[in-house]
Amino acid sequence: MSDEGTKSTSTADDGMKNPGWAGETGEFDLSESEVRGVDYVGEQPTEGWDAGGVTAYPYQRAERDPEAPLFEGPYRERLEKILRRYPNRRAALLPVLNLAQEIRGHLSQEALERVAEVVGETPATVRGVATFYTMYNKRPVGRHLIQVCTNVSCNLCGGHDVFKSFLEHTGAEPGTISEDGEFTVIEAECLGACGFPTVVQINDRYFENVEPEHVPEILARLRASGTAPASDGGTDRASSGPGLETESRWEPEAKSRSKPTSKKPRGEG
Amino acid sequence: MAYPYTHEREVRVMSRGFGDPASRTVEGWRKLGGYAALEKALEMAPEDVVEEVKASGLRGRGGAGFPAGVKWSFMPRDKQGPHYMLVNADESEPGAFKDRELIRWTPHQVIEGALIAAHAIRAQDVYVYIRGEFFEPALILGRAIEEAYQKGLAGSNILGTGTDIDVTIHLGAGAYICGEETALMNSLEGRRGQPRVKPPFPAASGLFAAPTTINNVETVCSVPHIVTNGGAWYRQWGPEKSPGTKLFNMSGHVVRRGNFELPLGFPMDELIFDVCGGIRNGRKLKAVIPGGSSVPILTADEIQGLACDYESVAEAGSMLGTASMIVMDDQTNMVTQVRRMVEFYAHESCGQCTPCREGTGWLVSILRRIEAGQGTLEDVDTLLGVAKNVTGTTICVLSDSSAAPIVSWINKFPDDIDRLVGGRRAGAGTAAAGTAAAEA
């Protein structure tokens, strides 16, 4: 959580006070970090109870290594926990695909084959399942995957303009990687946060109440979010992941105002 | 704690912890009265819990409004093998954003409700199916589950009563259709999320072919309060057939968007103009979609004095669904919005049924043409004809959903059609056409 990062961008926050939360009319004065807790993305969930299933979350780092070994080290542990939570192996297919995508960033042919081995199904079956779901990237994406909701509630409030603005400022065609390798922008279906339009999902995080004029600022911060360390699968995200840094830059003033949150993330205590 | 918007007419039962991060902990949730219901329920016989929920008249909040207690009573009483309790947190219907709030503000409410439900249907496992995009809510819920395990509120020997119930989160991966209950089961089993043909119904053969009950997050969240205070208490709100409180998800052109917990039967015009502060920028109301994008559109006139409960909205020719209201002002370009909604259904169709697979795509093509000003009157007829053919002919109701906005739009907003295709269909805009539309 670097303070430098926050200072350099603090001025631009005025126009987008509390994005990510419905505070735009000024009636509501909670900062996002107060609301969500700065730790809301928390540490890399390698531990966890088998039943709680924290191990199954796709932990979408901004940058992933498409060559990374699958299911080794801490990932192996998580894989085993995942497999233990279902009465049969096949049921673990989605969580295992999630894990593979978390490690690699997208699901290559080879990754699908490995997953097929793990769950004891044929590669064709796994391909059939993986292609059914939109969140599995079948080809590489940029360092940041930006999904702009253009469905009806957001669209009524300018969702399509936000989408166009992201395209314009990244210079990318929809679904392709921008030239600098940073961004892939796609249109998303309703993200289930329709009360806070326009909703944009960037990697694993929602940005709410986004207006077209916020876009350059968001992109600048994402660009500045540094390079994630090589995939290690296990370390505490608060110290190394880009997600949280982004978050702290996001809320410079709120950060200084915020009282320590009442909820300590498990594992930090 | 000020949730983004609250209103004095709200009855905050389920939403009582909204806005307060403290309610995400066991301690915080207990302060709000949490886990008392679990303690009470585990002492009760499963049938008695079912009876209490039946008495409350609680109806499913996932869209169909089926009485929850009745659904639970379908489960076999003599348990032969595993039973499963599924919590449907796939919330993907455009307009709906209540389950996300419930999970991320009051995860213990979800856990508590799910455990009570599991106890009532004699399930040893709860799976919470959360849509993959809900990373943050899932993480919050995951933490809460771990805390609950640590404090003996979940897992084995819950609260020392000897009851064992495991709670597991399963993340989806981007498919609206996985909200349909049997598609959700397929997805959980590691298959393509395609709805299954019913019968068999889940209570006979659901997840892993075992008896299964599935409820929406909000349904589950209502349960602890009913158990604590009794079914009769719950009936103090709402009309006879739609008792209780409900989260109204307000989006679109209202001044205050967000979730408002109100008694069922609350008048829709007051909801929009009082609770939500009216239409933005001083504009006028044009249309409301009262229950998520898959229900027929209502006009400004139709909502006057309309009570927001399942029966009244149905009488008005639409459905309360998830009470996800999408409000549109008079400057709204309806064809664009309708096209966008139908595109959604075309994109999310699982593709099994021919009418849905081909029909939704076809509807999109026609709408795009009309939107671009290249439509004809015949296209409008074709739209209605296709909409008719995708209705009632498929395995699940996704394809019916795609037709609802189109048919209601064409029939209720003839001026839009006039402007777009430069002509009026015979009989359009008359009372007769309106009735025909309601019947279609």
Added chain:
Amino acid sequence: MANRSDASDQITCTIDGQEVTVPRGTTILDAAEQMGIGIVHYCYHPALSAPAMCRMCLVHMEGAPKLVPACVSPVADGAVIQTDAPLAEEARTGVLEFYLVNHPLDCPVCDAAGECKLQDYVYQEGRKHGRSVEPKRVLGQDDFGADVLYDGDRCIMCTRCVRYMREIAEDDRLCVVQRGNRSVIDTFFGEGLDGSPFASNIIDICPVGALLSKDFLHKARAWDLDRTPSICPNCSQGCNITLDTRDNLVQRLKPRHNPEVNSYWMCDYGRYRYEWINRGTAPYPYGMPAPAGLEADEGDGSALPPAALPDRATISELRLESPMMRRDGVPVPVGWQEAILGLLERLRAVSGGIQVIGSPHHGNEDNGLLKRVQEVVGGDDAVYRAARAAAEVVLPGFQKLARRRDLAANTRGLDALGFRRVGDDSAAGGLAPPASALIVLGDPLADLPAKAMADAELVVYMGAVISPTLEKADFLLPLTSFAEQEGTFTNFEGRVQRFWPALNPPPMARPAWQVLGVILAGLQDGVAPASAGDAFLRLAELYDPFSGLSYPVLGTLGSMLNEPVRLRAGEEG
């Protein structure tokens, strides 16, 4: 309602105004079928699970809130079902219209045209004019490997092929990729279907022209084909098939339903080995030294090469065209009468009995009468040779069906008739140069040197094609192949099944049973059998395993050797 039918497992319902009584649990589709009411369907296939997804079979059931899919809805006692209710007809017409929204309708170049369920149903129930004016989705073709070509544009997404591969072939190599109207069928990227020994059945069950046989591609129009029921001649399983012919040539083999033998399926090994039928030869290098690779056969027999043969143009040069008799050391063409009379004379003069060599590629009638000739003339050495693959190849989802090790249709029949199997697994060796008289059926004896026949008292060769070894035989008698005549094969488990003539034989060729029957009649002063059925009845009299059987008893599905058959039961009762 309880008194409509008793508590038994039979229930009564009304379909289109007619009452029908069926076992409880019968689907509407099956019940209607029994009454001769066909309900249109795509995704339903009797051998596969029913996903009820094509929505083609919607019918009206009184009291149901919506139309019900007939393929999965069981009839209830007292139910009133109307397949032709206006609502149901409208729905089906609507569904058909949806199929055509993106269908290319390239029937003129589609191999399925004429046997396409899309054509049929649209013709039956479709709209006169489609309303869609949108551009169509174009996907193109994909080579699935093996013999299968996929045309994505024509695919109607019934998923029969996917379910077949999962449930019957148990080789889950096909999947639906993507969802909604972007769905296509595919394998795992380039993996394809190669090496899946029963894959081509998906071509048969595809209701439209989306799965095509590369072998059959643009070879013939469906309506130009003659389809003759037959038995697959390529192994001893005896799969029921049709021989689809045009211009007197077999164009393809298709499985024919027989629940006891092959269900709706057949193996690829058998399916694509039909060229030899057109040439009248044996299916493999018969009597040659083991072809390279046979030992390395991994079990599916695919390593066994089909006989290396001249192309079609030279077939007529190869086939025996008329009976030949050796005169002054030179074979000369003669008429049948002359040949038979000459042969009878020689047979009557045989001193030390005769040796006979039977053929597992000929029917029971042919071999049986050959055996009988031997019994009449004297001699006891009756042998045959047949190739054998290294292992069986079982169809996992229907285990009665396997590509058997014996790569000839009638080995079991020869065993039942008292022939002894000799030679190795490539149908070579095991024969010594004949010392006395010899009658050879079919087997070209290609592995014996020509002079091997020098010491024989009499050599008679009956067959379709001539081999160098037998050029010097005393008699060369042109026969029809199994595809050119009527007859029966006995499969590995003793099921006797009929086949019918599909091709016109060369003018002078005759079925072996006829030739041998006349010879027998001559030897015994009796009457020659008038038909294959007649010849078969003689077998039934002469050989215990066949007793009680006759063509009417065999019917179209065959009957087990020496089963207590219906005719007898009828006589006794």
